[in-house]
Amino acid sequence: MARVSITVNGRKRAADVEPRLLLVHFLREHLNLTGAHVGCDTSQCGACTVLVDGRSAKSCTIFAVQADGAEVMTIEGLADGDRLHPLQEGFWEEHGLQCGYCTPGMIMSAVTLLRDNPAPTERQIREGLDGNLCRCTGYQHIVNAIQHAAASGEGS
Amino acid sequence: MAASPVLPKLVGQRVKRREDPRLIQGRGTYVDDVKIAGMQHLAFKRSDIAHGRIRSVDTSGAEAVDGVEAVFTGAQIAEFLGPMPIGTPFPSPDHRAVASDVVRYVGEPVAVVVARDRYAARDAADAISVEYDPLPAVVDPEKALTGEPAVLHADFPNNAAVGPLPSGTGASPKAVDDTAIDQAFAEADVVVSQRMVNHRLAPTSIEPRGVVAHYEPGKDAMTIWSSTQNPHILRTFIASLTGLGQDQVRAIAPEVGGGFGSKINIYGEEYVAAALSRRLGLPLKWVEDRSEAFLCTIHGRDIVAYVDLAARRDGTVLGLRMRLVADIGAYNMLLTAAIPTLTMTMASNVYAIPAIRATLTEVFTNKTPTDAYRGAGRPEAIYFVERAMDLLARELGMDPAEVRRRNFIRPDQFPFKTQTGAVYDSGDYAKALDRALEKAGWEQLKAERDAARAEGRLVGLGLSMYVEVCGVGPSSGLPTGGWEHSQVTVERDGRVSATTGASPHGQGNETTFAQMLADQLGIPMEHVRIHHGDTGVVKQGIGTFGSRSQAVGGAALHLAGGRVKAKMAKFAAALLEAHEGDLVFENGMIAVKGAPSSAKSFAEVAGYAYRPIKLPEGLEPGLSEEAFFEPSNNTYPFGCHIAMLEIDRDTGEPRLLRMVAVDDAGNLINPLIVEGQIHGGLAQGIGQALIEEVAYSDDGQPLTGSFMDYAIPRASDFPRFELESTVTPTPVNPLGAKGVGEAGTIGSTPCIVSAAVDALSGFGVRHVDMMLRPERLWRVIHGANGSPQGGQA
Ligand code: FES
Ligand code: FES
Numbered sequence: 001m002a003r004v005s006i007t008v009n010g011r012k013r014a015a016d017v018e019p020r021l022l023l024v025h026f027l028r029e030h031l032n033l034t035g036a037h038v039g040c041d042t043s044q045c046g047a048c049t050v051l052v053d054g055r056s057a058k059s060c061t062i063f064a065v066q067a068d069g070a071e072v073m074t075i076e077g078l079a080d081g082d083r084l085h086p087l088q089e090g091f092w093e094e095h096g097l098q099c100g101y102c103t104p105g106m107i108m109s110a111v112t113l114l115r116d117n118p119a120p121t122e123r124q125i126r127e128g129l130d131g132n133l134c135r136c137t138g139y140q141h142i143v144n145a146i147q148h149a150a151a152s153g154e155g156s
Numbered sequence: 157m158a159a160s161p162v163l164p165k166l167v168g169q170r171v172k173r174r175e176d177p178r179l180i181q182g183r184g185t186y187v188d189d190v191k192i193a194g195m196q197h198l199a200f201k202r203s204d205i206a207h208g209r210i211r212s213v214d215t216s217g218a219e220a221v222d223g224v225e226a227v228f229t230g231a232q233i234a235e236f237l238g239p240m241p242i243g244t245p246f247p248s249p250d251h252r253a254v255a256s257d258v259v260r261y262v263g264e265p266v267a268v269v270v271a272r273d274r275y276a277a278r279d280a281a282d283a284i285s286v287e288y289d290p291l292p293a294v295v296d297p298e299k300a301l302t303g304e305p306a307v308l309h310a311d312f313p314n315n316a317a318v319g320p321l322p323s324g325t326g327a328s329p330k331a332v333d334d335t336a337i338d339q340a341f342a343e344a345d346v347v348v349s350q351r352m353v354n355h356r357l358a359p360t361s362i363e364p365r366g367v368v369a370h371y372e373p374g375k376d377a378m379t380i381w382s383s384t385q386n387p388h389i390l391r392t393f394i395a396s397l398t399g400l401g402q403d404q405v406r407a408i409a410p411e412v413g414g415g416f417g418s419k420i421n422i423y424g425e426e427y428v429a430a431a432l433s434r435r436l437g438l439p440l441k442w443v444e445d446r447s448e449a450f451l452c453t454i455h456g457r458d459i460v461a462y463v464d465l466a467a468r469r470d471g472t473v474l475g476l477r478m479r480l481v482a483d484i485g486a487y488n489m490l491l492t493a494a495i496p497t498l499t500m501t502m503a504s505n506v507y508a509i510p511a512i513r514a515t516l517t518e519v520f521t522n523k524t525p526t527d528a529y530r531g532a533g534r535p536e537a538i539y540f541v542e543r544a545m546d547l548l549a550r551e552l553g554m555d556p557a558e559v560r561r562r563n564f565i566r567p568d569q570f571p572f573k574t575q576t577g578a579v580y581d582s583g584d585y586a587k588a589l590d591r592a593l594e595k596a597g598w599e600q601l602k603a604e605r606d607a608a609r610a611e612g613r614l615v616g617l618g619l620s621m622y623v624e625v626c627g628v629g630p631s632s633g634l635p636t637g638g639w640e641h642s643q644v645t646v647e648r649d650g651r652v653s654a655t656t657g658a659s660p661h662g663q664g665n666e667t668t669f670a671q672m673l674a675d676q677l678g679i680p681m682e683h684v685r686i687h688h689g690d691t692g693v694v695k696q697g698i699g700t701f702g703s704r705s706q707a708v709g710g711a712a713l714h715l716a717g718g719r720v721k722a723k724m725a726k727f728a729a730a731l732l733e734a735h736e737g738d739l740v741f742e743n744g745m746i747a748v749k750g751a752p753s754s755a756k757s758f759a760e761v762a763g764y765a766y767r768p769i770k771l772p773e774g775l776e777p778g779l780s781e782e783a784f785f786e787p788s789n790n791t792y793p794f795g796c797h798i799a800m801l802e803i804d805r806d807t808g809e810p811r812l813l814r815m816v817a818v819d820d821a822g823n824l825i826n827p828l829i830v831e832g833q834i835h836g837g838l839a840q841g842i843g844q845a846l847i848e849e850v851a852y853s854d855d856g857q858p859l860t861g862s863f864m865d866y867a868i869p870r871a872s873d874f875p876r877f878e879l880e881s882t883v884t885p886t887p888v889n890p891l892g893a894k895g896v897g898e899a900g901t902i903g904s905t906p907c908i909v910s911a912a913v914d915a916l917s918g919f920g921v922r923h924v925d926m927m928l929r930p931e932r933l934w935r936v937i938h939g940a941n942g943s944p945q946g947g948q949a
Contacts, residue, residue, distance in 0.1 A: 018275065029273075034189035035182015037413070039362040040446035044863035047362055075182035088180040092172055095828050098662030098836065100179030101363040101413030107180065126871040133863070135362050135414050136662050138835030138900075139871035 004068040008033065009077025017064050024048040026064035027074060035075035035104045039133070046132030049105035050074045056112040058131070075104035078111070086149040087111060096145030098136035106132050110146050119150055163743050166671035166681055170828035173667045174681075184411040187366040187383045188443045195368070196225050198429060198442040199277035201267040201284040202451065203259035206295075206522040206856020207306055208288035210257055213267055217283030223272035224280045226436065230256035230266055237431045238397060240424060243635045245327040246318050246493035249309035249520075253424030259288070260308050260486035261522050262858055263451025268428055270440065293522040293856035297460065297483035300519045308486060308520040317484055318493050318518035323500040324577040336511040340475025344466035348547040353925045354536040356458035356483070356850040357843075358860070359529045360868050361661075363413020364444035365453055367426045369433035378434065379692075381408045382426055385415045386699020387659055389636055391691045393422040394430045409689035412661030416840070417528035418453050419661065420701050421490045425452075450861045455850055456529020458483040459496055459536045465544040471552055471559040475511040478503050478540060482518045485525040491532075492525055493518060498533025498625070504574035505541040506585045506621045506794060507563040512575035522856040528701065530840055531901045534624040542620040542906035546913070547922060556619045556910070557593060561586060564621075571789075578625065580792040581886045581894075584820070585621060588882050592619075592796035592818040595880050601800060601814070609918075614803040614937070615813070616915025618907035623794040626895030627707025627888075629787035639786035640704070641696040642712040644673065644720045646779035648766045650744075650759025652677065652684045654716070657697015658709025659689040663833070663897065665705055668825045669713050672891075676717045677724075678741035679758050695782070703793070703895030706825060711889040712785035719781035727765045727779075730772040731756055791886045791894035795819035797838075797903035801911040808934025810846060810912055812875055817903060820882040822894035830896050831879055837900020838877055843869045844901075845908035849927045 005014040008031060015030050027033045027050070036059050039045035048060040051073040059072075078085045087107045090096065097103040106129070113120065113128040120128065125146050126139070134142060178184050201213075215227040233254045240251045254265045267284050271277035292305035300306075300315040308315055322332040341347060361383075368381040378400060384390050384407070391407035394400075412419065425442050433440045444453070464477040482496035500514040549559040564585040565572045572580045592598075601617055608615040629638035641657045654673055658665055666686045674681040687693050700709075721741065728746040729736035738749050747755035765779045800814035817834060824830050847867040851859040860866035885892030905926070912928050913921060916936050924932060 020275070028188075032191075033182070034185070037186070037363065038188070038443075039364070039413075040863050042446065042862045042864050045362055045446070075180075079181060084177075084180070091180050092176045095173060095832050097173075097176060097179055098664070098832055099361070099363065099414040100175070100184055100411065100662070101186065101361070103179055104182045122876070123872075126874075129871040133362060133868055133870065135360055135416070135840075135868060136836045137832060138837075138839035138877065139869075139874060140835050140877055141832055143871065 002065050004064050006064070006067050007071045009073055019063065019065050021064045022060055023062040023064050023067050024059035027059060033074050033076050037101055037104060039101065044133065046109055047102050047105040049108040049132065051108060051111060056109045075108060078107065086152045087146065089152070090145035090148035094141050094144035094148050096137065096142045102132060102134040106134065106142060114146065114150055161743065163678065163680060165675055167675050167825055169826065171667055171671055171826055173664045173829070174670065175664060175666050186363055186411045186413055187368060187381050190368045190381050190410065192368065192370055192439040195439040195441055196270050196272060197274045197277040198440055199269045199271070199274070199281035200265040200425065201281045201286065203255070203262055203264045203266055205259065205288055205290055206262050206293035207291040208259055209291065210255065210259060210266060211287040211289055214285045215267060217285065218269050218280035221271070221276055221280040221283055223276035225270040225272070227280065228268050230254035233268070233428065236435060237427060240427065241393060241397070242488045242492070243490040244494040246488065248488040249311060251487040253427045261524050262856060263448065263524060265424060270432060270436065295521050295523060295852045295854060295856050297481050297519040297521055300521050301517065306522070308522065312520060315520040316517060317488065317520050319516050321516045323503065323512065323514035334513055337475050337477060337513040340511040341466045344474050345469040346548070346551055347464055347466050348544060348551050349464045350544060350547055350923050352461050352463060352540055352543055352923065354457050354459045354461070354539050355926055357456045357529055357848055358450055358850050358866055359416040359418035359453065359456055360449070361414030361416055361418060364446060364449045365419065365423065366443035367429045368439065368441045369429040370439040371434040371437060373437045377404045377406070378430060379406045379408065380430055381410055383412050383419055384409045385412065385419045385659060385661055385701055387689055387691050388657060388697040389699055390422055390426065394426065397427050398430050398434055406692040409659045415661045416530040417456065417532055417701060420528055420699070421454055446863065447861050450866060451524060451858060454489055454527035455485065455524050456526055457536060458526055459499060461540045463540050463544045465548055467548055469552065471548070471554050471562045473507055473509050473563045476503060476509050478514040480514065480516045482516065483521050483523065483526070484518050485521060485523040487525045489525045489527045492527045495526065495528055495533045499537040501576050501578050502534050502537035502625060503541060503576050504578070505538055506565060506583070506623045508565045508569065509563070509575060514576060523852055530837065531898045534898065535841065535902045535905060538620065538622040538902050539906045543909060543923065546910045550922065557589060557598065560621050561589060579789055580623065581789055581888050582884050583623065583792060583794050584882065584884050585794060588794060588796045588818050588820055589621065591880055591882055592798050592816055595818060595878060596798040596814065596816040614805055614915040616801055616911040616913065618799045618910030618914060620797050620903050620907035620910065622903040623792050624898060624902050625790045625792055626703035627787060627791045628702050628704065629708060629790060631786060633790065636698050639784045640698055640708040640712040641782065641784050642709070642716040643695060643780065643782035644713065644716040646720055646724060646762045648763055650683065650757065650762040652679065653687060654684065654713060655687045655694040656709050656713055657694055658700050658705040659697065660700055660705065663700060663705050664826070664829045665709070668706065668829060669710065671825060672710065672714060673717050676714065677721055679744050703897035706891065706893040707791050707889055707895045708785060708787060710825065710891055710893060711787070712783050714890055715783035715785050716781050719783060720779050723781060724761060724765065724779055726772055726775055727768065728756060728761045731761060731764055787888045789888045791822065791888055793819065793821045793894040793896065793899055795899060795903050797907045799907040799911045801908060801915060803912065803915045803933050805937060808930035808937060810928050810933060812842060812908065814878065815842070815875060815904065816878045817900060818880045818882060819896065819899045820884050821896040821899065822885045823883060823892035824881065825893065833896045834879055834900045835877055837898060838904045839869050839874065841901040841904030842874065842908060845905045845926050846928050847873065
C-alpha cells in the first residue's frame with residue numbers, strides 16, 4: 001500500500017492505495033466521483049479524461065501514485081456552482097451527446113483544446129478530438145458544441 | 157384570474173434535451189456506478205483457443221489469491237444453470253453461459269471468479285489454468301459448409317445452422333415456385349452478377365456491457381441492473397433461468413452508454429451473475445473490459461451474397477436472385493438466426509421488382525456469435541441490392557439516379573407488397589431522390605468529378621436509395637410481442653408522471669415524450685417527467701431496438717395520454733358545469749371553448765379528481781391511465797444518400813469529401829434529436845465502408861481485439877454531413893412517425909463503395925469489397941503486384 005494525497009476538485013484527498021491502482025479507479029471507487037468513465041483498456045477512447053495540473057490527461061493511463069501531490073479536476077468540478085462551464089452549455093445547446101458515456105471525457109479534452117487555441121477551425125477541433133471516441137453522435141454536434149463554447153468568448 | 161403565459165407547441169421543435177444536465181456534469185448513473193454494501197466482483201476465465209475440448213480446469217491458483225470468495229468451473233455452473241435460451245423459432249445447439257466440455261470461439265467463458273474487488277478477481281481468473289485438446293477451427297463460412305476441417309455442433313451437419321431457406325417461407329424451408337424468377341432471367345437483355353461480402357463488425361458502444369445482480373434472501377427477490385436496451389425482456393429471461401417468478405425479479409437499465417443492438421441480448425455473464433448472487437446471497441458486479449467486448453459481445457453483419465440482377469436494356473429490372481451465406485459464429489444468441497432473414501425480406505429495396513428469389517443459409521464457425529447490430533439485416537440487403545443497381549447502371553451506361561428512378565415503387569402503389577412478403581406502408585421515393593440530387597448538386601458534382609479526373613485525381617460519386625423496416629409489429633413479427641406500454645398519471649398537484657417501456661440508451665425519450673405529453677395536455681414540459689428503464693416502476697414494456705421508440709413506444713404514450721385527458725375532461729366538465737366536449741386544455745388551464753374566464757387551472761382539476769367531494773356519476777377517483785399499443789404493421793422509412801470520395805493515387809487512401817443524406821422518417825417529434833440519430837448512423841455506416849472490420853486468423857484467433865486494431869471512426873474521419881428530410885407519414889400509428897435510429901447506417905455504406913468504384917472506374921474495376929482498406933484500393937490502382945496499370949480516366 002502507498003499513501004497518496006491528491007487535490008481533487010479543490011479538495012485534498014488522502015488514501016492508502018495499491019501501487020497499481022489506476023487514477024480513474026481511485027476517482028471512481030475511492031472518491032465516488034463516477035463522472036470519469038472507463039471505455040477501453042488501451043488508452044484510446046478518452047472517456048476517462050480529467051485535468052491533471054490543468055491539462056487533460058487519460059486517468060486510466062496514470063497510476064494514482066503518479067498523481068500524488070497533483071491537482072486533479074474531474075467533470076464534477078467543472079461547473080462554477082450552478083453556473084455551467086461554457087463547454088457544458090455548448091454540449092447541451094448543440095445536442096453534443098446522446099448516451100453521454102463519452103461526454104465527460106470529451107468535455108475535459110475540449111477544455112485543454114480551447115485553452116491552447118481559443119478560436120479553433122473546424123479541422124483543428126476535429127483533429128484535437130483524435131484521442132476521444134464517440135460511437136453515438138458522429139461528432140458533428142460535438143464539433144458544434146465546441147464551436148458554441150469558443151464563440152461564447154468565455155474561453156475556459 | 158391572471159392570464160397564464162401562452163405555452164408554445166413543442167412537437168416538431170428542436171427542444172434541448174432534458175437528460176443532458178446530469179450527463180454533462182458527470183451525474184449520470186451507469187451500471188458501473190452502482191455500488192451496494194458487501195458487493196463482490198466477477199471475472200471470467202476465457203478460452204484463448206478457437207476450438208478445443210476442455211481436458212481440465214485447475215482453479216487452485218485462483219483460490220489462493222487474497223480476496224477470492226469463490227471459483228466456479230463451467231461444469232459446476234451447469235449444476236444449477238441451464239442452457240441459454242434463444243428468442244427465435246430456429247433450431248439451436250446447446251449453449252452454456254460457461255463452457256464445460258468444448259470451447260468454440262476465443263473468449264468463450266470456461267470459469268468464473270467471485271472476489272472482493274475487480275483487481276483481485278482479474279488476478280484470480282488469470283491464475284486459473286485450463287488444458288485443452290485442440291480441435292481444428294473453421295472461420296470461412298463457405299468452407300465450413302463442406303464440414304471440413306471441423307463440425308462445431310454434432311446435430312448440425314456441415315455446420316449448417318439454418319437453411320437453405322427460400323425467401324417468404326418462415327422458419328422452416330418449404331417448396332417454392334421459381335417459374336417467375338426463371339422466366340425473368342430468360343427474358344432479360346442484361347444480367348449482372350456479383351459476389352459481395354458484407355463483412356463482420358463490432359458494435360462497440362463506448363460503455364461496455366455490465367451487470368449488478370442482487371438477490372436478497374430475506375425478500376426472496378432479485379434486483380438486476382444491466383446495461384441493457386430492454387429491461388423487461390431481461391427480467392423475463394433472468395427469472396426463467398434462475399427459477400424465479402417474474403414478480404420476484406426487478407430489472408433496471410440505469411443510464412446505458414449506447415447499445416446499437418448489442419445490448420438487446422441476454423448474455424451469459426448476466427445469467428451467471430444472477431445465478432451466483434442467488435446461490436451466494438451476495439450482490440455481484442461484472443463489468444466488461446474493452447478487450448472482452450471485442451471477443452464476447454455479439455458481432456454484426458458477416459454475410460456473403462451471390463447476386464444476379466436481370467433487366468431490360470432500358471433499365472427496367474425484371475428479376476433478382478440473391479443467395480446468402482451468413483456466418484453466425486459459434487452459437488445462436490437471442491435473435492441471431494432471425495437477423496439474416498431480414499436481409500431476404502428487404503431484398504426488393506425501393507423497387508417494384510416483379511420476381512425475386514432470395515435463399516439463405518446460416519453457418520456456424522469458430523467465431524463470436526453474431527446478432528443485431530444497428531440495421532440488423534437491412535444494411536446487408538440494401539448494400540447488396542444497391543451495389544447491384546450500380547453494376548447495372550454501369551453495364552447500361554445509365555446515370556445511377558436514372559436506373560433507380562425507373563424502378564421505383566410509385567406513391568400510388570402503397571401499401572405495396574414485395575415479392576419477399578413485406579408490405580410497405582407509405583413512401584415517395586422519387587421525392588427523396590430529387591431532394592438529394594438537388595441538395596448535392598448532382599450535375600455540378602459530376603462536372604467537378606470529371607474536372608478532378610482530368611487533373612489525374614481519383615474522384616468518384618455514389619448514390620444509394622434505401623427503405624428499411626422499423627417499429628416491428630404486430631406481435632406475430634416479434635417473439636417478445638410487438639407492442640409497447642405506457643402509463644400516464646396526472647398527480648394531485650397537476651404534474652405528470654409517465655412511464656414508457658421504451659428504455660432509452662441515448663435516444664432522448666425523456667425529452668421527446670415530455671414534448672408530446674406537454675402538447676397533448678396543454679401544460680409546461682417542465683411539469684412532465686418520463687420514467688423508464690425499471691421494471692419496478694414501468695409495469696410492462698418490450699424495449700428499444702429496431703427504431704421502435706417513437707413508432708411504438710411514442711404511440712402507446714400518446715394513447716395513454718389521451719385516455720387520462722379524457723377522464724380529466726369529465727372531472728373538469730363537472731367543475732365547470734360544462735360539456736366535456738367543449739373543453740380546451742391549454743396554457744396550464746382547462747376552459748370552456750370561447751369562454752376563457754371560465755378556466756380552472758390544470759392543478760385544480762387534478763386536485764379535484766383525487767378528492768372528488770361530489771364524484772361525477774360513473775367516474776372513479778384519480779387520474780392514471782395506461783395503454784398497450786400494437787401497430788398493425790411495421791413502418792418503412794426510406795431515403796437517398798450521396799457520397800463523393802477521393803482516393804489517393806499513391807497510397808490508396810480513401811477520403812470522404814461529401815456526404816449528403818435525405819431521410820424520410822415520417823413525422824418528426826424533435827428534429828434536433830433526429831439529426832443526431834442520423835449523424836450517428838452515418839458514422840457507423842461510413843465506418844463499415846472505410847475503416848471497420850473484425851478479422852480472424854485462419855485458426856480462429858481474433859486479430860481485432862482492441863481499439864489498437866479495430867478502428868471506430870474519429871471526428872477527423874468525416875466531412876460535415878449534409879442532411880435534409882422529406883416527410884411521408886405512416887398510417888400505422890397515430891403519430892405518423894416511422895423511426896430513424898438505423899437509417900444512416902443503412903443508406904451510407906453502399907453509396908460510399910459505389911463512389912470508390914466510380915473513382916477507380918478507369919482501372920476496369922466493377923466492384924471492390926469493403927472495408928475499403930488503402931492496400932486493397934492501391935492494388936486496384938497499381939495492379940496486384942504493384943505494377944502500374946493504365947487508368948488516366
Ligand atoms: S478508458 Fe479509454 S482512454 Fe482511458
Ligand atoms: S454520446 Fe454515446 S459515446 Fe458519445
